[in-house]
Amino acid sequence: MPATIEPRNELNYVIQQIVLSSSDNDFFDQLVPAIKDASKESRGYLLLHALSQYSDDREAEIEKICSTNHQEFTTSVNQLLHVREGTVNLTTEILRLNQAIQASTEKLAEQKKALVESRGVRQNTDEATQALTDCLEVLRLANQVHDLLGKKSHYAALRALDELQNVQLRGVTQYRIADMIQKSVPATKKMIADAVMTDLNTWLFRIRETSQFLGEVAFYHTEQRRTRQKERAEKFTYLSNFKLNSAIELVSDENIEFDTLDNEDVQVEFTPLFECMHIHNALGQTDKFRADYAATRRQQKELLMPTSITLIDSEELSLSELLEGIAGFAIVEKATMQKTPGLRSTEDVDELWDSMCQTAIALITKALHEVDNAEMLLKIKGVIALFIQTMESWGYPVGALDNFLLTLFEKYAELLKRRFSDDFQEIVSTDDYMPMPINNLDEYDKVVNVSWYTPDKSTDELRFPCVLPFSQMYPLCCIDIRNFLNQFYFFSDDHFQQPRVIDDKLKTSLDELLSEKVCHSLVERLSSQYLGQIVQILINLEHFEIACQELEQLLVAARSSSSVGGSIILSATEEFRSNKKTAEKRIFELVNSKIDDLIETAEYDWTAHTLEKEPSNYMQTLTQYLSNIMNTVLLGLPTEIKELIYFDALSHAASMILSLPLSPDVKKINPNGVAALAKDVRFLSDFVDTLGNPILQQNLDELQQTVTLMQAENSDEYYDVSTRNKKYGRVDALNGPLLLEK
Numbered sequence: 001m002p003a004t005i006e007p008r009n010e011l012n013y014v015i016q017q018i019v020l021s022s023s024d025n026d027f028f029d030q031l032v033p034a035i036k037d038a039s040k041e042s043r044g045y046l047l048l049h050a051l052s053q054y055s056d057d058r059e060a061e062i063e064k065i066c067s068t069n070h071q072e073f074t075t076s077v078n079q080l081l082h083v084r085e086g087t088v089n090l091t092t093e094i095l096r097l098n099q100a101i102q103a104s105t106e107k108l109a110e111q112k113k114a115l116v117e118s119r120g121v122r123q124n125t126d127e128a129t130q131a132l133t134d135c136l137e138v139l140r141l142a143n144q145v146h147d148l149l150g151k152k153s154h155y156a157a158l159r160a161l162d163e164l165q166n167v168q169l170r171g172v173t174q175y176r177i178a179d180m181i182q183k184s185v186p187a188t189k190k191m192i193a194d195a196v197m198t199d200l201n202t203w204l205f206r207i208r209e210t211s212q213f214l215g216e217v218a219f220y221h222t223e224q225r226r227t228r229q230k231e232r233a234e235k236f237t238y239l240s241n242f243k244l245n246s247a248i249e250l251v252s253d254e255n256i257e258f259d260t261l262d263n264e265d266v267q268v269e270f271t272p273l274f275e276c277m278h279i280h281n282a283l284g285q286t287d288k289f290r291a292d293y294a295a296t297r298r299q300q301k302e303l304l305m306p307t308s309i310t311l312i313d314s315e316e317l318s319l320s321e322l323l324e325g326i327a328g329f330a331i332v333e334k335a336t337m338q339k340t341p342g343l344r345s346t347e348d349v350d351e352l353w354d355s356m357c358q359t360a361i362a363l364i365t366k367a368l369h370e371v372d373n374a375e376m377l378l379k380i381k382g383v384i385a386l387f388i389q390t391m392e393s394w395g396y397p398v399g400a401l402d403n404f405l406l407t408l409f410e411k412y413a414e415l416l417k418r419r420f421s422d423d424f425q426e427i428v429s430t431d432d433y434m435p436m437p438i439n440n441l442d443e444y445d446k447v448v449n450v451s452w453y454t455p456d457k458s459t460d461e462l463r464f465p466c467v468l469p470f471s472q473m474y475p476l477c478c479i480d481i482r483n484f485l486n487q488f489y490f491f492s493d494d495h496f497q498q499p500r501v502i503d504d505k506l507k508t509s510l511d512e513l514l515s516e517k518v519c520h521s522l523v524e525r526l527s528s529q530y531l532g533q534i535v536q537i538l539i540n541l542e543h544f545e546i547a548c549q550e551l552e553q554l555l556v557a558a559r560s561s562s563s564v565g566g567s568i569i570l571s572a573t574e575e576f577r578s579n580k581k582t583a584e585k586r587i588f589e590l591v592n593s594k595i596d597d598l599i600e601t602a603e604y605d606w607t608a609h610t611l612e613k614e615p616s617n618y619m620q621t622l623t624q625y626l627s628n629i630m631n632t633v634l635l636g637l638p639t640e641i642k643e644l645i646y647f648d649a650l651s652h653a654a655s656m657i658l659s660l661p662l663s664p665d666v667k668k669i670n671p672n673g674v675a676a677l678a679k680d681v682r683f684l685s686d687f688v689d690t691l692g693n694p695i696l697q698q699n700l701d702e703l704q705q706t707v708t709l710m711q712a713e714n715s716d717e718y719y720d721v722s723t724r725n726k727k728y729g730r731v732d733a734l735n736g737p738l739l740l741e742k
Contacts, residue, residue: 011043011050019054035098036105044098048091055087149195158192158279189283196276201296203272208300210266211328215390216320218260218327222390226494228256261335268332270339277340294348297333301352304329305359311367311380319380322363323387326356334394353396361404368408374415378490381408385495402497409491409501417509420484424477424517431473433525433536435636439465450482451475452547469636470543471536477518478547484510489558503559507568510551514572518544523579526586532633534590538583539636541576548573587645591629592652598622599656606666606673606742615683616676622653623687643693650688650699657681658703661710661739669742674710681707702730706739715740 014034021027038047062080141163148157261268280289304325309318330353337344364380371377384405388398438444441459444466448455451474488506492499522537548570555568602618626649634642661669661677681703688696705728709718717723718736728736 011038011046012054015050015054031094032097032101035094036101039098039102039105048095051087051091055084149192152195152199155275155278155282158189158282162282192279193283193285196272196279197292199272200276200293203269204296204300207268207332208304208329210268211304211332212321212325213328214260214266214268214331215324215327215329217263217265218331218390219324219386221258221260222386222393225256226389260331268335270336273336273340273343277343290343293343297352301329301356305356306363309363309367310370311364312370312376319364319383322360323383326360327387327390330356330391330396331394334396350397354400357400361400364404365407368411371411372415374412374419374487377408377412377415378487381405381412381491382494384408389495405496406498406501409496409498409505412491413488413505413509416484416487417513420480420513421517423480424513425521427473427476427480428518428521428525431471433471433473433533433540435467435469435536435539436472436475437465437467447475451478451543452550453543469539471540474540474543474547477544481510481514481547481551484513485554485558499559503555507555507570510555511570511572514544514548514570515575519572519575519579523582526583529590531587531590531594531629534583534586535633535637538580538587538641541580541583542638545573545576545580548576584641584644587634588648588652591645591649594625595622595649595653596656598625599653599660602657602660604660604673604676606661606669608670608672608676611672612676612679614679616680619680619683623684626650626687643696646691646693646696647699650684650696653684654700654703657684658706658735661742662735666742669710669739671711674707678707678711702732705730706732706735709736710739 011034014030018027018030018034021030034047035044038044059080062076065076144157146157260266276289277286280286306322309322311319330349333344333349333352337346337349364384371380384401388401388405392398436447438447441462441464444459444462444464447453447468451470453468453470453474485506488502488509492502496502519541522541525537526534528534552568552570552573555570559568598618598621601621602616604616626646630642630646634645637645657677657680660666661673681700685697685700685704688700709715709728709731712718718728718731718740724731724736
């Protein structure tokens, strides 16, 4: 470590350096700092002493030099004095300058101190200004967030809050305001989330209020599509095979652009939903939002479904409002799935759809008992079919609704059957059972067109007024049958996926109506004692059998392509056919009963003393009766039936006449009695000959041969087998001997 330099030596060194300065400027440059340092360190007296010492040393040196050289010395002394004087002046000046420098140094120190202090203040001011600027920017952004919230610019508010939190607050973390605002960020985010949810709930409320109208617009659009499809089908018949929502129909209709959610009648904006999604996504609350939204939609679904509906209002408004509301709700759900992938899952939407469908089906089923009119039920089916086709076009499964249509169809078929049962019952009960009179050609054409009837004459050959063979009930029933068929198939119009069910149900119902309400009702009236009514019933049964055969062909032609092929057999056809036999038997019974009554009036005198000149009155009445009924009551019957009636009547008459002489009351018969009987039998035989059917004579063979036997002179011939077989082969083996005995 170097030795410490004493102050006096240091001053001497400084003075030597000053004296040795090469110029005045250099001299003062070194002098001023030396004076300044001496003044600052309170060593001014040492500096003066050093200068004086240096001056004395220089004088002694000068004297020494001058002692050897006086003149030069004198000169030098003078110069030295002059220098000394200058030195004194200089010293005075130095002292004055020292004082001035000392004073200026103190002032400068004060100024520097003031400058340093002012620089600190300025720096603090600048820092405070910057802090205030930063804090004001933070406050501006914070206020901007609330302003944007007030303007409902929720996403912009969230972006501003994000900038505030992640950018601006980082510059002012050392201030309490940053901590305060940082703590308020979660509350602000919740405020933004609540505000956007409020807007979303408002939007959802408006959507709920708009759902029914949206559904109504969708229904109207489906109706328009139906109309266009029908027009295309009328123009190109092959298009009639393609239903609504089929690929062909969709392609054919693709040039018609219609947005159910954005048209002149209704506009559904999804902006609030998009904004809410973005904000919750930015907040990291996507799952919570999805769950809340799903819960809200479930609540809205519950509010949408009423507790009950009515189906008996004239315009089906209650049902239409229900289905339109469901349609609008479901359309919004499907559109939400398409526009916001990930928000609504297919499972959630399908679950809501299934729930609404099941509730709607339950409500309709509950109210279905109110409906007692087939036309009203058909309108209800039309509304439901429109709903099904509309929702099918949006990709919703409609299987449950299609199955429900089967329930409606069963109800519809039941109502139709009940109504037409009453109609048929009234027609049958109010019929006059007389051939139907026709007054003019128009009336004739109307009856022929609605009835299954093939006239045996052309219209040119007809003369009016005329009568048709059937009674008025037949064309009335034909009209009802045609209406029944048409109204059954009305159910399959627009939309019905089970046409085979209609075919099967129609056949069953038609069979029941014809069998139970027509055929059985006619058979019940066969108990009448009026022959004309029985004959008319038989004629009607004949025509109904023909109608059933025509209906079988009509049902084959009308059935759907999905039904099993082959012929259709109505059991009613056999019912009418078999009951024709019943009617024929009833006619036989009445005719035979009349014959019995007439024959019972016979008054033969089996032991008469004289011959009868005329046939008996009963025989004349009997033949007159048979002639009259054939030309009046039985005139409308087919020839084969009339001949069958004749055959049975004559056979019965012959048996009854033959029973007269066989009666136990007749003990003895004389030739006059036999002659009277023979005259009546001959009269009857002559009547049969006038009928022009030789086969009918066979019914009288036994009677004629028996009378011949009774008139035979040689009765022993009867006991000769060969003669008996030849002449009396039809005579009863027991009756012959009995009569011969009498």
